[in-house]
Amino acid sequence: MGRDRGQRALGLFxxxxxxxxxxxxxxxxxxxxxxxxxxxxxxxxxLRKENEELKDRIDSLEAEDEETRHGLGLLSNLVEVSGxxxxxxxxxxxxxxxxxxxxxxxxxxxxKDVQKEWKLFTEVEFEDAPRIESERATDDVKSxxxxxxxxxxxxxxxxxxxxxxxxxxxxxxxxxxxxYHYPPYVPTQTSPIIYKVIFPKVSDGVQLKxxxxxxxxxxxxxxxxxxxxGNPGALDRNEGKGIGARVNAxxxxxxxxxxxxxxxxDNEGILRMSYGAHVLFNRSALRLQAEYQxxxxxxxxxxxxxxxxxxxxxxxxxxxxxxxxxxxxYDPSSESSDDLWTRYTxxxxxxFAHNVIGKLEFNRNEFDDPSMxxxxxxxxxxxxxxxxx
Amino acid sequence: MAAFLKKIxxxxxxxxxLAVSFLEAAEPVAVIVNRxxxxxxxxxxxxxxxxxxxxxxxxxxxxxxxxxxxxxxxxRALFSDKILGKAPELVAEEWAxxxxxxxxxxxxxxxxxQALIIRRVMREKGAIGYVSLGLVQNNxxxxxxxxxx
Numbered sequence: 001m002g003r004d005r006g007q008r009a010l011g012l013f014x015x016x017x018x019x020x021x022x023x024x025x026x027x028x029x030x031x032x033x034x035x036x037x038x039x040x041x042x043x044x045x046x047l048r049k050e051n052e053e054l055k056d057r058i059d060s061l062e063a064e065d066e067e068t069r070h071g072l073g074l075l076s077n078l079v080e081v082s083g084x085x086x087x088x089x090x091x092x093x094x095x096x097x098x099x100x101x102x103x104x105x106x107x108x109x110x111x112k113d114v115q116k117e118w119k120l121f122t123e124v125e126f127e128d129a130p131r132i133e134s135e136r137a138t139d140d141v142k143s144x145x146x147x148x149x150x151x152x153x154x155x156x157x158x159x160x161x162x163x164x165x166x167x168x169x170x171x172x173x174x175x176x177x178x179x180y181h182y183p184p185y186v187p188t189q190t191s192p193i194i195y196k197v198i199f200p201k202v203s204d205g206v207q208l209k210x211x212x213x214x215x216x217x218x219x220x221x222x223x224x225x226x227x228x229x230g231n232p233g234a235l236d237r238n239e240g241k242g243i244g245a246r247v248n249a250x251x252x253x254x255x256x257x258x259x260x261x262x263x264x265x266d267n268e269g270i271l272r273m274s275y276g277a278h279v280l281f282n283r284s285a286l287r288l289q290a291e292y293q294x295x296x297x298x299x300x301x302x303x304x305x306x307x308x309x310x311x312x313x314x315x316x317x318x319x320x321x322x323x324x325x326x327x328x329x330y331d332p333s334s335e336s337s338d339d340l341w342t343r344y345t346x347x348x349x350x351x352f353a354h355n356v357i358g359k360l361e362f363n364r365n366e367f368d369d370p371s372m373x374x375x376x377x378x379x380x381x382x383x384x385x386x387x388x389x
Numbered sequence: 390m391a392a393f394l395k396k397i398x399x400x401x402x403x404x405x406x407l408a409v410s411f412l413e414a415a416e417p418v419a420v421i422v423n424r425x426x427x428x429x430x431x432x433x434x435x436x437x438x439x440x441x442x443x444x445x446x447x448x449x450x451x452x453x454x455x456x457x458x459x460x461x462x463x464x465r466a467l468f469s470d471k472i473l474g475k476a477p478e479l480v481a482e483e484w485a486x487x488x489x490x491x492x493x494x495x496x497x498x499x500x501x502x503q504a505l506i507i508r509r510v511m512r513e514k515g516a517i518g519y520v521s522l523g524l525v526q527n528n529x530x531x532x533x534x535x536x537x538x
Contacts, residue, residue, distance in 0.1 A: 058504065082489060109489060121491050161445040161452050161495045171490070185486035211445065211494060218443035250443055253434075254474075284474050317479060354460075354478060385485065 082387025083108040083123075086183045094365075094375035104128065105183065107151070108386070117159050121166075123152035151202060163210040169232065170207055173222035173246040174199035174260040175278040175291045184385040187315050187324030188347045188361050190377075194309035194330055198274050198293040199262050200229035203244070204236070214249070220258075222246040228264040229272070240265045254283035260293075271298045285317040306334040322349035340368040355385040417522040417538035418464050418471075421507070421531040423514045431534040437472050439517060442494045447515060456506045456518035457497035464503065468519050471537045507531060 085106045091099040106126040113119050126148045154168030172178050177195050180186070195201075205226030212219055224244050227236040242264030250256045260276035276293040290312040298304030309330035316323045328343035345363040352358060361379040420436055422428055427449060431439075438444040439453055446452050458465040460477040469477040487493035500506045506518035511530045522538075525531055 084489070111491070156491075179490055179492060180486055182486065182489055185482060185489070211442075213443070218438070250441075253437075285476075285479070317476075354481065385489070 078112070080111040080387070081108060082111070082385075084182055084184050084383060084385050086189070086381055086383040088189060088359075088379050088381035090377065090379050092375060092377040094377065095373050097375075102128070104189070104381070107182070114155075117157060119156040119158065121152060121154055121156060122150065125149055125151045154207075162212065163208070166207045166209070167205075169202050169204045170224075172200050172203045172226075172244065172262065173207065173209075173224065174244070174262060174274070175246075175258075175276045175293065176280060176289055177291065183381075183383045184355065184357055187313075187322055187349050187359070188326065188345055188363075189359060189379045189381050190343075190345065190361065190363055192291065192309075192311040192313075192326065193328045193341060193343060194291065194293045194311065197330070198295045198307065198309065199244075199260065199276065200226075200242075202232075203227070203242070204232050205241070218250045220246075220248045226264075228266055231267070237267045238265065248278075254281055256280050256282075269299060270304070272296070273298075287315040287317075289313050307332050308334070320351045322351075323347075324349070338368045338370070341372075342366050357383045359383060416464070416467075417536055418467050418519050419522040419525050419533045420517065420519045420535040420537070421510050421525055422517050422534050423510055423512075424530055424532050425514050426532060426534075428534055429532075433472055433535065433537070436517075436535055440472060440497065442496075445495055451515045453495065454509075454513050454516040455495060455497040456509055456516060457499045458503065458506065458519070459499055459501060462503075464519065464521055467537060 083106070086104045088102050088104055089100070090102055104127065108124050110122045110124070111119065128147060150169065152169055152171060154166040154170050156164050156166045158164035177186075177192055178199055178201070181191060181195065183189065203224060203226035205224055207222060207224035210221045210223075212221075222245060226242045226244065227233075228238070228240070228242040231237065242262060244260070244262035246258060246260045248256055248258035257279040258277070260274075260278070262274040263272070265271050272295055274293065274295040276291060278291040279289065281288040290310065292308070292310040294306055294308035296304060296306050307330075309328070311326055311328045313324065313326040324345075324347040326343075326345040326347075328341075328345070330341045332339055332341070343363055343365045345361065347359060347361040349360075350358045359379065359381040361381070362376070363378075364374070364376045366374045420431060422431075426447065428447065435444070440455060440457075444453065458468075460481050465477045469475055469480055473480055484493060484496055488496055500509065500518070503520040503524055506520050507525060507528070507530075510516040510518045519537075522533070522536055525533055
């Protein structure tokens with residue numbers, strides 16, 4: 001009896017032990033299954049964290065490197081220098097002109113941010129270095145000497161991005177070509193006939209530039225007072241000052257247009273009033289631009305005359321190549337009916353690099369005036385832009 | 390002859406598929422601004438106005454600081470094509486012309502890496518830039534205001 005009780009108790013104990021083992025096994029099974037996953041998750045989290053830290057470290061190292069170079073750059077470039085140079089070979093059948101090499105421009109721009117809101121901008125141009133003439137009979141060093149001149153020098157005050165004031169000598173803000181004409185960025189070496197003729201090339205004076213938005217259009221305006229055409233600095237020989245203005249509006253995507261004006265009484269007492277209109281379409285690889293300019297020239301004594309002209313130019317970019325064509329028309333005097341000058345220009349540009357451009361240009365000049373001979377001209381040029389623009 | 394034409398058609402199809410897959414492979418680009426900027430979204434035309442200097446300041450009057458990538462960066466190629474409709478090299482030339490004539494109002498500052506653009510945009514309240522979407526998708530320190538693909 002006692003033995004039976006003992007065996008029953010042992011059986012119960014075994015059963016309880018088995019049940020406990022079973023329960024323990026069941027309860028521990030998920031934990032055992034989860035353990036590698038948890039460890040993997042922890043490792044992954046740690047790796048993620050490490051990765052983030054490494055990324056941050058790389059970012060800050062890159063930033064430090066960039067900031068250091070920027071700082072050194074500011075120190076080493078006390079004055080920022082940029083510019084362009086071009087050399088060309090010109091061949092022509094124009095009477096009295098010879099084919100030859102021409103070291104045409106070396107223009108250096110010096111820009112210095114004097115203070116946060118003050119800038120000094122200068123352009124010194126060395127134009128027409130001594131020319132090598134292939135057909136000139138009598139070379140004269142003096143007559144073929146080049147010129148060094150300060151094309152632009154002004155002090156700029158720009159408290160806001162939208163406006164600035166410039167005091168000194170600046171390119172006359174008129175139309176498109178008067179401002180945007182630098183050889184690395186225009187397709188032809190020759191300029192439109194009206195350039196520098198109807199509006200002065202540069203003006204000594206003060207200029208206010210302002211930009212604002214009108215509905216969806218961005219408007220840029222220039223207003224300036226200057227000595228007048230051909231009156232640089234101390235050579236201003238009259239009390240009167242020329243007044244000019246330019247307005248340009250971005251009308252639609254890629255389309256902009258504007259008007260220009262300049263009025264002055266020059267040293268000979270002639271009242272010259274210049275008016276201009278320009279339009280530019282610049283979309284994708286196509287660029288079309290046209291300008292019309294006219295000027296009235298009036299004296300007190302006699303009736304005056306008008307001179308006027310226009311051009312239309314098309315450019316098309318194809319990777320490293322640019323094709324361009326331009327038509328020029330100029331009437332030097334409204335009093336004469338047979339003095340028209342027209343020019344047809346075609347050009348091909350090839351970019352050896354983003355700042356080295358080869359140009360081949362051909363133009364044909366035709367005159368209504370029977371005393372003027374028509375002529376053709378070809379130009380082969382290499383243009384380089386200087387500085388990291 | 391028919392076999393030859395089939396071969397040509399097959400090669401053309403392969404080339405087309407490769408070209409399409411290459412185009413599709415271009416990673417989406419995110420236009421980003423500083424977290425504190427009030428702007429939440431910018432349309433493509435608004436981004437264009439900023440990158441062409443037709444818009445110079447944010448709605449609160451703060452000047453916009455524009456960041457750009459180098460012309461060789463694939464993200465710039467996508468951005469230039471979608472926003473400006475031109476090759477990056479053409480756009481760079483136009484900026485160079487504006488800068489050399491001192492007519493550029495607010496030219497973009499070119500950064501050598503996307504990480505630098507993110508860092509600048511994080512630090513400067515008026516900054517705007519663009520980088521690969523993947524770099525900023527889960528980055529709370531900058532705000533994505535437009536995506537391009």
